[in-house]
Amino acid sequence: MKPAGWGELGWAAVLVVLAAFLPLVANxxxxxxxxxxxxxxxLSTSWVLFxxxxxxxxxxxxxxxxxxxxLVGSGMSDYSQSFWLMxxxxxxxxxxxxxxxxxxxxxxxxxxxxxFTLGLAEMIRNVVSWVQNNFLGSRGLYVLTDLRDxxxxxxxxxxxxxxxxxGWFVSRSRIxxxxxxxxxxxxxxxxxxxxxxxxxxxxxxxxxxxxALVGAIIxxxxxxxxxxxxxxxxxxxxxxxxxxxGGSGRLWGxxxxxxxxxxxxxWVGIQFPNQSILFIGLCFLLxxxxxxxxxxxxxxELRARMRRAS
Amino acid sequence: xxxxxxxxSVKGVTKRFGGLVAVSNMSFDxxxxxxxxxxxxxxxxxxxMMNMISGAFKPTEGRIALKGxxxxxxxxQKIAREGVGRTFQxxxxxxxxxxxxxxxxxxxxGHRQRWGREADDIxxxxxxxxxxxxxxxxxxxxxxxxxxKRVELARTxxxxxxxxLLDEWLAGLNPTELETGVELIHALRDEGRxxxxxxxxxxxxxxxxxxxxxxxxxxxxxxxTPDEVLSDREVIRAYLGDDDA
Numbered sequence: 001m002k003p004a005g006w007g008e009l010g011w012a013a014v015l016v017v018l019a020a021f022l023p024l025v026a027n028x029x030x031x032x033x034x035x036x037x038x039x040x041x042x043l044s045t046s047w048v049l050f051x052x053x054x055x056x057x058x059x060x061x062x063x064x065x066x067x068x069x070x071l072v073g074s075g076m077s078d079y080s081q082s083f084w085l086m087x088x089x090x091x092x093x094x095x096x097x098x099x100x101x102x103x104x105x106x107x108x109x110x111x112x113x114x115x116f117t118l119g120l121a122e123m124i125r126n127v128v129s130w131v132q133n134n135f136l137g138s139r140g141l142y143v144l145t146d147l148r149d150x151x152x153x154x155x156x157x158x159x160x161x162x163x164x165x166x167g168w169f170v171s172r173s174r175i176x177x178x179x180x181x182x183x184x185x186x187x188x189x190x191x192x193x194x195x196x197x198x199x200x201x202x203x204x205x206x207x208x209x210x211x212a213l214v215g216a217i218i219x220x221x222x223x224x225x226x227x228x229x230x231x232x233x234x235x236x237x238x239x240x241x242x243x244x245x246g247g248s249g250r251l252w253g254x255x256x257x258x259x260x261x262x263x264x265x266x267w268v269g270i271q272f273p274n275q276s277i278l279f280i281g282l283c284f285l286l287x288x289x290x291x292x293x294x295x296x297x298x299x300x301e302l303r304a305r306m307r308r309a310s
Numbered sequence: 311x312x313x314x315x316x317x318x319s320v321k322g323v324t325k326r327f328g329g330l331v332a333v334s335n336m337s338f339d340x341x342x343x344x345x346x347x348x349x350x351x352x353x354x355x356x357x358x359m360m361n362m363i364s365g366a367f368k369p370t371e372g373r374i375a376l377k378g379x380x381x382x383x384x385x386x387q388k389i390a391r392e393g394v395g396r397t398f399q400x401x402x403x404x405x406x407x408x409x410x411x412x413x414x415x416x417x418x419x420g421h422r423q424r425w426g427r428e429a430d431d432i433x434x435x436x437x438x439x440x441x442x443x444x445x446x447x448x449x450x451x452x453x454x455x456x457x458x459k460r461v462e463l464a465r466t467x468x469x470x471x472x473x474x475l476l477d478e479w480l481a482g483l484n485p486t487e488l489e490t491g492v493e494l495i496h497a498l499r500d501e502g503r504x505x506x507x508x509x510x511x512x513x514x515x516x517x518x519x520x521x522x523x524x525x526x527x528x529x530x531x532x533x534x535t536p537d538e539v540l541s542d543r544e545v546i547r548a549y550l551g552d553d554d555a
Contacts, residue, residue, distance in 0.1 A: 174418060174425060181415050184404030191364060192469060193390035193419035 004171045004251050012168070012252070016161045023150035031149050037262040038156040039218055043235075044243040044254030046163045046210035049170060050203040051240075052248035053179035057114045059236040060101065063121035064094040064208045066231030068215025070128055073141030073225035083145050087216040094212020095205050097124075102201035109186070118233070125231035132227050145220040155217045163210050167251045175199055237280055238265070244287050247294020256295050317342045317504050318363070318394075318473050323372035323382070325358055325528075332358040334528040335372070340473065343502040347515045347536065350525035351549055356508040357399055359525070360477050363506065364396045365389035376473065393421045395471030399478045399508075401458045403450050403465075410446040413437055413464045420469025436464040440494060456487040463494070474498070476507040480514055492517065512540070524548070 022034050043061055051058055068090040075086035105116050170176040178199045181189045189196050219225060238261075246257025261283075268279050291298055316339035325333040333355040340346045348356045361367045363374055365386035374382040381389050395416070404412050413433040417424045424432055437443040440460040445453065453461065459479060466474060480491050492514050498505060499518060509515050515522060515536050522539045524532040526548035532539045539545050 177411075177415070177418060180407060180411075181404055181419075184406050185402050187366070187398075188402045188404060188415070190386040191366070191390055191396055192415045192465065193387050193421070193423075195387050 002171070002250065003176065004168045008252070009168055012161075012164055015255075016157065019157055020154065023153055027149075031153065033262060033266055035149050035153045035156065035218075035221065036266070037259055038153055038160060039214055040239065040242055040258045040262055041255055042156055042160040042163055042214050043211055043239045044246070044258055045160060045167060045251065046207050047239050048243050048248045048251065048254050049163070049167050050179075050200075050207045051243070052251075052253075053176065054183045054200065054203075056109070056200070057240060058117045058204070058207065059114060059233070059240065060098075060117035060121045061207070061211050061239045062231055062233050062236035063117075063124045064098060064211035065215035065235055066121075066125060066128070066227070067094050067097060068212035068217075069219040069222075069225060069230035070141075070215075070227060071212075072216045072219040073143050073230070074132075074136070076143055077141035078136060083143070083147070083220065087213070090216035091209045091213035094215075095209035097212075098208020099201055099205045101208075102204040103197075106197050106200065118236070121231070121233060121236060125227060125233075128231065129227040141225045143219045143223055143225055147220045149221070152217060152221055156214065159210065159213055159217065164251060166206065170203070171251060175202065179203060234277075234280070237284075241280065241283050241287065244294055245283070245291065247291075247296030247298070249293060249300075250296050253294050253296040315342060316340060317344075317377055318506065319375045320359075320363070321373055321375070323359070323362060323369045323374060325355075325362060325367060326370045331528055333362070333369075333525075336525070336528075336530055337372075338523045338530065338533060340504060340506055342504055344520050345499050345503075345505045345507065345518055347519035347522040348506060348508045348525060349510070349515060349522055349539075350531075354525040354548075355528040356525055357477055358528075360396065360475050360506070360508055363389075363473075364394055364475055387419075390419070390469065390471075391421060391423070393470075393472035394475065395420065395466040395469045395473070396475035397459070397462045397466055397477055397479055399481070401455075401462050403458055403461055405450045407450070408447050409442065409450065409453070409461055410434070410437065412450065412461055413468050416465040416468035417470075420471070422470045432468050432470075433464075436468045437461075439467065440464045456483055456490065459483070459491070460494070472504060474503055474505045476505060476509075478508050478510065480509060480511045488514075516540070 023031055026034060043065065047058065047061055050056065071090045071093060072083060072086040075081040076083060101120060105113055108116055178189065178194045181192065181194060182196050182199060186196055215230060242257040242261045243254045245261055246255060247253035269276055293301065318340040321337050323333060323336045324331065336359060348359060350356055358367065362369050362382065365384060369382050373380050376392055376394060379392070381392055384392070404415065410433050413436050414429050417429040417432040434443060434446065437446055440463055442457060442460050442464065445457065463479065479495070480488060483491050488511065495518055519536050521534065522536050523530055524539050524545050531544045531548060532542045
């Protein structure tokens, strides 16, 4: 990820302010799409923080997201805790879990890392389901709050803005530079003096923190939570697709991917509810074949070519 | 020049990969401002030796010390920060980064840990040093082979190392490029840098090295000035076989 400039930060601030007005002009269907889009913007941007520069494709987003949602459900339903307390605890648990996974996967790279994170997410889902079914009695959990779609939307907007701001600082910092070098060649990274393990674990931990936070915030939208639903592996794939569609080379790349994809995804879900998985697969193929650098990468490539021609 | 105290000292270093002994009981010292060549036939363990100094591998036995501090139990990134910089036998550059950023990587995380303008300045200086400042913002893919090697050398120099390891830096260059390359290393020598180089180009070894360590089958078979070791019967036998010795 290239270092982001002040101009970019200014544009981001303008977009955040504009986005804050959405609930005032839209409601019902469009607000609900807004909530979904904002959720994916926060998740994809935080995914890109780690996976963008390092090229470590993580499929564990669903696990952290699920932990967040599940903790809120379980805390409120089984232990009568407040939503706010659980929403504060969730990201911390998500971060700790991510740090542990980070340390466990340090030696893995490439496809092994991908498989590990996918398997791990599935394992967490099954363990939580098993504990829930065998020891905690009930299958589902109720999350009943006074929060409406617009409140959830605004909270997610704040999280997305925070993720962006963090990413902006990271991209200009030594650790951001270190991650780009790690993504290029880890042997070189070690030999120029980078503690590759620390750099990777710190960023992966931040991904876990934000995914769990988003999972916690979105929980009230469902009211009723089942482990199988919040730990959906589909979510991990969607986050990756949207980030890749936009382009993971820039911090604002995911934004470009998420908005159109969310709208199309909603439409596909309504028109062809049984073929949605097929649609994901098709998108993956198309992106990998035609937009390996994402829309943003493609545009930058075209711009560079035009500059050379002129 | 040789008696000014040893900067790098290798003592009784052995490396085993399972049953294979790649390096066996190697010992040598490198003094400050000295250029030492590590030579020997293919597969004699030279690169393994370099990899142990830079921390890519840990020695099975023995120890390596930099200015009296043992570094052989440290990970590669710590050794780099202690002041050992290296180039790789097959050039390793970062294709997603510009030429300048590639060099800056050395300055930012290396021995002195620079950042911001200071790191940029050092990167520019080092690129100028190797004669590539004009290419600062070019993509890596547009570089020729010798230019890639120069960028890698600039990256290593940007880390301001106390000891520089050059692993076959002259290999794979055509005759014209070789001339440029030898000149560049000569300039490093004139600066008084402490260098350990693995090399096959004998002319370069004769003109550059103060001293040579000759390896064969993982062990040291000779040590001395280039002329001494290259006329040593044992060395000739290792390179050419018994008949020619």
